[in-house]
Structure formats: structure tokens, C-alpha cells
Amino acid sequence: MSERLRIGERMHERSVSSGSGEGALRVDIDGRSYDVEVCSSGGGRHCVLIDGKLATLFTARSPEGTWVWWKGHSRLVADAEREARRAGPRSAAGTSAGVSPATPAVVTAIMVKTGDNVAEGQTLVVVTAMKMETCLVAQLAGRVRAINTVVGAKVRPGEILVEIDRCDIVPS
Amino acid sequence: MFTRVLIANRGEIAVRITRALREMGIASVAVYSEADRGARHVATADEAVLIGEADASASYLNVDRIIAAAHRTRADAIHPGYGFLAENPSFARRVADEGMVFIGPPPEAMLKLGNKTTARRLMRDSGVPVTPGMDATEIDMEKLAAHADRLGYPVVIKAAMGGGGKGMRVVADPGDLRDAAGRAASEAHAAFCDASIYLEKYLDRPRHVELQILADSYGNVVHLFERDCSIQRRHQKIIEETPSPALDEDLRRRMGAAAVAVARAAGYVNAGTVEFLLTESGEFYFLEVNARLQVEHPITEMVTGIDLVRCQLEIAAGEKLAFNQEDLTSRGHAIECRIYAEDPTRGFMPSPGRVALALSPDGPGVRYDSGIWTGSDVPVHYDPILSKLIVLAEDRERARVRMIRALQDCVVLGVRTPIEFLIAVLGSQPFIAGQTHTRFIEQHLSEWCPDEEAERFALIGHMLDRRDQGTGLPGAHSAAPGGDPHSPWQSLGDWDIVHAR
Missing domain, CATH: 3.30.1490.20 (ATP-grasp fold, A domain)
Structure with a gap:
């Protein structure tokens, strides 16, 4: 069975079958096969031979997915199908937009109010994370439909702070 | 000497200071905010006092609450670490007024130096070049x-x-x-x-070279050589080394003399750092004085063999410097890498969260000053520094390859870190050649992207993890995105510590 997994912005297809020899696995990733032989695995530490090359991988789980460490490289692997199911239906693209922080942050200022007309690129909310201030800007011109946050609120990526309806004709 | 010292800070520097206190037989008192209840610096001190809400103004920057905690625990001195109140002269004065010792320079010196414009005037009047x-x-x-x-x-x-x-x-x-x-x-x-x-x-592509100084209350001032902190992102240092590849003995002597002159002009006492910008043609300009312990102090400790935090405590307790300039030598080459919670693939944006796994690198010549453990929270409210990795070797090239090796062993999962990026910087040709300057990263690494092979290894690791966990559908617990402390996924984190190390 093939699975869809996401690392950052990239989607990957992976399937696993048993390989030749005891404990050997054949892992297909994006159309390329790897022979994986597990030497020891447990407690988040995995010692494996990948195409005959020894590698030690560390893994740990978080609410966002599984983190994997290999020789200084860390990657967060997320189950793409599960994410798609969770996200649910989206409003039609292009007619509305919401701004959301890129990292967990604290809201320091809200620059607009409900009903305001905003231009593309206009700052809607200022957030701060670890003392760095970031301006969240309107992705499209339109009218502010809703403000879902307050100054001082702790906010997370995915949380829609301001919702905007597209409207090209800005009334005077 | 003091009997009990309160540390008005958090994270790796609070842990670092606690270590020095323990070695000196002095009791340590940690303070913490509500966001730091489970923090490593709290668990490693002898006593800990909750001082307020997560917001720094209610806790680590709240003078009244810190003073009250110091009185309550009968501390006789306060170490401010770096950041927060470290360079706040009114805090230093208040500590003294309350009958305690502030471990740092006198408030008068801080006033002269803490305001950069005042400092620029003072330096020019003392014959030190300014930008x-x-x-x-x-x-x-x-x-x-x-x-x-x-x-x-x-x-x-x-x-x-x-x-x-x-x-x-x-x-x-x-x-x-x-x-x-x-x-x-x-x-x-x-x-x-x-x-x-x-x-x-704005000077184009200068080096950032700073001199460590120590001054006692008896007029003795020495410098402990330079640190080259040219590799920066967002004007913040990420790699520091000593000696600087750009200094010869003559320039080192002249910059050292300038640094000592700066300290004397300001009436400086305790540990401090004089920062200079050094141009390609070898001119140096006074930048500022950091009137405190620096983040990158360990590299100086590595090459000189001197414990700067212990010196700070001794000087604050009224002791004389145990050495003069001629006694000091720098041996070998040291490099430090700062491990921040940030994402190098997205402009080094902060990456708060929970540390899902943290394992310390070790081996010859490796020092790891860390403020985190597996399971530590990295709050959104404070500076994103997690830990610092420091290496010492015989020469620059050996230190460089040792650092790469140690970074490969430095496991931090759960939050983004620049470890992979740091390895790329250390492996780049201009770094190997010692051609470092403050715009190094935008000039040489703007095209950097993470290794693709690592993605395939990660997908194999993900599969192995799932096989191990049996049921294994990562993400099945996503109903608690805020990190429910009672969720079995949090206890899985603890379970990992026991087995992985």
C-alpha cells in the first residue's frame, strides 16, 4: 500500500514490502527503491543499513507528526492524507482570504476593524514571536469580514486572525 | 565569598551560572515565570522562586519581584546573566540599595556605556576610533x-x-x-x-571582532584576547571563533590596548566585552561595550582555561584578579555555534514549541551548554536560544571539522533549529578560507537549501518509528494541537529519554 507523506512543502509517496533476507525491507520512495535492513530499533533510536550503508536515525513524535534526525538533519514527516481530511472543505479560492501567523506568536497590534476596506499588502495584524515583530498583511484587496483575535492573544499557525472578502470596487 | 546567589535569568545561561556556583560551594536560586515551570534552569538550581506571568515584564524584567525573591531566599548577590536586566543600571543600583551585590559592572559605568550614543562620545574623547x-x-x-x-x-x-x-x-x-x-x-x-x-x-562587509576584558575593583584591567563573531543572521551572531583569522600579533596587541583603554575610560569593573568593527583594510572602529557576560564567553574560556563566571563572582566579592596580562595565553582554536529555535529555511523565523528529543553531543574537545531537555517547552515569549555547542582543537581547521562532527551528534527534535545550516556554513569554501564578514550568510548561503537525501532518510525513519510503535498513526492525537499535558503523546516523549540515552 502506498502512502502520501509530507515534509515541509513537498509530498512524497512511500510503500513498504518485505525484502530479500530476514528482517530486510524494500522501501519505495517516489519511485526509487531502497533496501533497508534493521540492525536494532526501539525507543526512538534506529540503527539500519540503507542500501548497505550504516545509518543511525532518531525519531520523536509531536502533535504535528514524526520528527526524524539523521546526522545533523532533522525533518518533520506528516501524514498528508490525514492532514487533508482534517483540513476539511475550504471556501472557494480567490474570493476570500484569512491571515494566519507563520509561527506561534503573540498579537501586539490589530491595525484594522470589521468592515474596513483594505488594500493588498496592507498590514492587518502585528505579531511578535521571541521578541521579533512581524506584520501580517492582506493577501488580497477587500473588506474585513471578521477579526478573530485580540491584542495579547497567543496565536498559532493555521488560526485565522482576520478574514477578508475580496471586493475589487472599493466604495468611497 | 557569597553564600547564596540569585540568578535573574533563564535558559542556558542560568544553567551555566548554576554550574559555576555549585563548583564554588555557593547555593543557587533560580527564578522563573509561569511559562517556565518545567524549565531546565529551574530544576538544576538549589532553590527556585516563581516570580510572575509568562510576559517578561511581569517576570524576568520585573525588578520588584526579583528583589522580593532575593530577599525571601536570603540571597546576598544577584547574577543577571545576559539580556533582561543585565545592562540596566537602575536595577544594579536597586540591588545595591537593597543590601545585595550586583554581579556586574557598577551602574555608573553601565550608564556611560549602556547608552550607545553616550558611549560613542566617551570613546572618541578617549582616542578610540568610532564609526x-x-x-x-x-x-x-x-x-x-x-x-x-x-x-x-x-x-x-x-x-x-x-x-x-x-x-x-x-x-x-x-x-x-x-x-x-x-x-x-x-x-x-x-x-x-x-x-x-x-x-x-552602515559599513559594508566588516568583521565583527570583540575583546573580552576583566577588571577588578583595584584598577587592574586585562583583556583575554579576541572573538571573531562575523557570522551573523538578522544582526545576531550564530558562529563565533577565537583566535580571529584576521588578526596578527600586532593588530591583536593594538585592539587589546584599545579595549583596555575603553574599560579604563568607563571606570569598568567585572567582565565585559568591547566590540569593534574591523574593515578589510585593517582599520578598527569601536562599536559598543557589552557590560555583562556574553553569550559566546565559552570560546574564551576554552582557549584561556579561565572560568569567566567564577572570575565575575570573585571580582564582585571584592577579590583581586589572580593574574596579569603577561600571565594570559591563548591555546588552540575554539568555535561556538548557537542553537536557536528557528527555521533556516524560512528566514530564520522563530520556532517555538516542545522539544520532542534532545541528546547532547560529546567526545574530545566538545562542550555543550544547554538550557533544554527532552520535553522542555520553548516559550514564545523569550529569546529563541536553546543551547550552545563549543569545540576546542589544536588549530582552526581541526576545530572546524570537530564542530561539524559534534553538530552531527547534536540531536534536537520538535522545534526547528539551524544545525543543518550551520554544518553548511562550516563546510563552505569561504569559511574554510577564513574569509568571514558580517554579510557572509547573505553573500554565500542565500541559495542554501536543505539536503534532499535527508528527506529519504526521514521517510525511512518515519516508517521504522511506526513499526516500533505498533499502532502507529502519527497525528492520530491531533485533537490536542496545543499540547495537552495529559495526552499519551507527551508521555511518549519522556519514554524516549529513558531508552535513547
């Missing part, structure tokens, strides 16, 4: 713009009370000045409770 720029802060935008025109773009906006790159903005286009000044002032106010800003001419 072209303003000698006073300015709030009027028109006047600021006029100053910028006189200096010529690019200019750099700096917070008068600033440090760590906060409240600092480089402006190349006059049209961007107003906006940048507003952001800088706001950031400066948030970080230092003071929004004053001024302008300096």
Missing part, C-alpha cells in the same frame, strides 16, 4: 532623515539601549527609513523598555 554616525538619539523623523542624508545610505538604525540585533534595521533606500525607524523603535521598546534610536553609517 561615523549620530552622537545623540532622535525621535523627529525629519531630523532623522536629514542625518541619514548627511551620512549617506546605507545607514543602520540602532536602539540606543540595544543589543542582540534588536531594534536594529539596515536602510538602503531613503523611502524605507520612516517605516524601519518605527519598527525599530517599537522592537527596542519591547526589548529594552526604551524606544530611543539613532543612526550610524
